[in-house]
Amino acid sequence: MARYVFITGGVVSSLGKGLTSAALGALLQARGFSVRLRKLDPYLNVDPGTMSPFEHGEVFVTDDGAETDLDLGHYERFTGVAARATDSVSSGRIYSNVLEKERRGDYLGKTIQVIPHVTNEIKDFIAIGDDEVDFMLCEIGGTVGDIEALPFFEAIRQFSQERPRGECIFMHLTLLPYLAASGELKTKPTQHSVKELRSIGIAPDVLVCRSEHPIPEKEREKIALFCNVRLDAVIPAYDLKSIYEAPMAYHNVGLDQAVLDAFQISPAPKPDLSRWVDVQDRIHNAEGEVKVAIVGKYVQLEDAYKSIREALTHGGMANRVKVSVEWVDAEIFEREDPAPWLEGFHAILVPGGFGERGTEGKIRAAQFARERKIPYLGICLGMQLAVIEAARNMIGIDDAGSEEFDHDTGKKRFTPVVYHLKEWVRGNYTEKRSASDDKGGTMRLGAYTAVLAEGSKVSQIYGGATEIEERHRHRYEVDIRYREALEAKGLKFSGMSPDGRLPEIVEWEDHPWFIGVQFHPELKSKPFAPAPLFADFVRAAKDIERLV
Structure with missing residues (x-):
């Protein structure tokens, strides 16, 4: 049976519960324990798949095809444990499940209520895979006091009561604001947050206190006294230069020890932190710098491309260089020449996205x-647009475009070289979609195999592999009908689906490094195991930097 750590937040949102959870998972792993991390989100969307990146940041995709919160990306990057569909749930999914059961008659005509039906559904979700790991870390989205989060708080309260004593603890993150006028940290918001938590039957065992300033010992003592928490379980959390400093920083202030003490695990196994020492060394002792332009449409919110930004950092670690990223609004190039904007970069990355806005840029x-022989990585839509560019300028299809930008108008404006994907093979069966289907969860989602052309650049990057498996999230695909004409001009289709129908990877033969991929390699990248494409992309940028 797993031990459970429930991570909650108070005072304000965006304190870093996801990062703290991920760092704690990494520290428990370093002590020899197996872990799994989960996210319980109070919003009513069934999943983040249809939410704008401006609303909720990027959508993280698991191997089994779930569209999840971006915090699951943190969990994977820090622990290396592949997330699953059962590691993320929203209020929308919980209520949907309850209503489906009610319509089937599972509740035998009873009145359906938040307690016990909704809370039971949450508890059932929490307990999935209970016998697989030593520790289950469950993060509750939002902050204590949020109306929509109350069923989750009630569910974890019930869950802890129903489990044998000592199998569940609560960790609460709060903020200690600093008042410059008086020159002091204020503990009252933390006290009130804990009071709110205790009023619904949850007493925190560990308090993690975010602060921009050092927390004096007398303030920690005050927090421990008024919040009824042991002094050594009041953990300071300061701002860091890199998120990958978090495991070592939290270890140095005793977070993992406080958690093990709360479970009365003594003596605690000694940690092996060599992995994180190496990660920090690679971050802080870079031997050069490369500049990468990310040309996108959501550049005002960096969380929209969170995994891409982190994968570039991992690629920098692999090459011992610092990757300096600049976000460039693609719409600028619809009005202006891109040369003045892009000439100073060592590499260009065009990420995925949806809709027509910014595509011409x-x-x-x-x-x-x-044309300038600058390393280029196109991901998902970035690959499709690279193919459209080649079709327009290399094989004479001047009006080449995508069905994604045609069907909403009811009037054909392009010759589509990218079309709406209507069916594909997954395992032993064929999945089918139509343009009129619901938007949520209807894309080609999750891990799929790509067969690599022997001797291709991408095969070399993956260590000579002939097959790879990467995660997808798209509903449009490059039309195979144009393959022969494009390959005659040098754009090789170097990766295909096993049935040979769906292009997965394209690369220009006469270019130092120009690769487009239909999948999202950034989703599997980790600081201690960088995605091969990103590691080699940064290497190519590093080679360009040496030539400049």
Whole structure:
């Protein structure tokens, strides 16, 4: 049976519960324990898949095809444990499940209520895979006091009561604001947050206190006294230069020891932190710098491309260089020449996205990279637009475009070289979709195999592999009908689906490094195991930097 750590937040949102959970998971792993991390989100969307990146940041995708909160990306990056569909749930999914059961008659005509039906559904979700790991870390989204989060708080309260004593603890994150006028940290918001938590039957065992300033010992003593928490379980959490400093920083202030003490695990196994010492060394002792432009449409919110930014950092670690990223609004290139904006970069990355806005600018960025021989990585839509650019400028299809930008108008404006994907093979069966289907959860989602062309650049990058498995999230695909004409001009289709129908990877033969991929390699990248494509992309940028 797993031990459970429930992570909650108070005072304000965005304190870093996801990062703290991930760091704690890494520290427990370093002591020899197996872990799994889960996210319980109070919003009513069934999943984040249809939410704008401006609303909720990027959508993280698991191997089994779930669209989840971006915090699951932190969990994977820090622990290396592949997330699953059962590691993320929202209020929308919980209520949907309850209502489906009610319509089937599972509740035998009873009145359906938040307690016990909704809370029981939450508890059932929490307990999935209970016998698989030593520790289950469950993060509750939002902050204590949020109306929509109350069923989750009640569920974890019940869950802890129903489990044998000592199998569940609560960890609460709060903020200690600093008042410059008086020159002091204020503990009252933390006290009130804990009071709110205790009023619904939950007493925190560990308090993690975010602060921009050092927390004096007398303030820690005050927090421990008024919040009824042991002094050594009041953990300071300061701002860091890199998120990958978090495991060592939290270990140095005793977070993992406080958690093990709360479970009365004594003597605690000694940690092996060599992995994180190496990660920190690679971050802080870079031997150069490369500049990468990310040309996208959501550049005002960096969380929209969270995994890409982190994967570039991992690629930098692999090459012992610092990757300096600049976010470039693709719409600028629809009005202006991209050259003045992009000439100073060592590499260009065009990420995925949805909708027509900014696409012409991304096409011009791909053209600039192809003509100027600048390393280019196109991901999902970034690959499709690179193919559209090649179709327009290399094989004479002047109006080449995508069905994604046609079907909403009811009037054909392009010759589509990218079409709406209507069916594909998954395992032993064929999945089918139509343009009229619901938007949520209807894309080609999750891990799929790509067969690599022997001797191709991408095969070399993956260590000579002939097959790879990467995660997808798309509903449009490059039309295979144009393969022969494009390959005659040098754009090789170097990765295909096993049935040979769906292009997975394209690369320009006469280019130092120009690769487009239909999948999202950033989703599997980790600081101690960088995604091969990102590691080699940064290496190519490093080679360009040496030539400049």
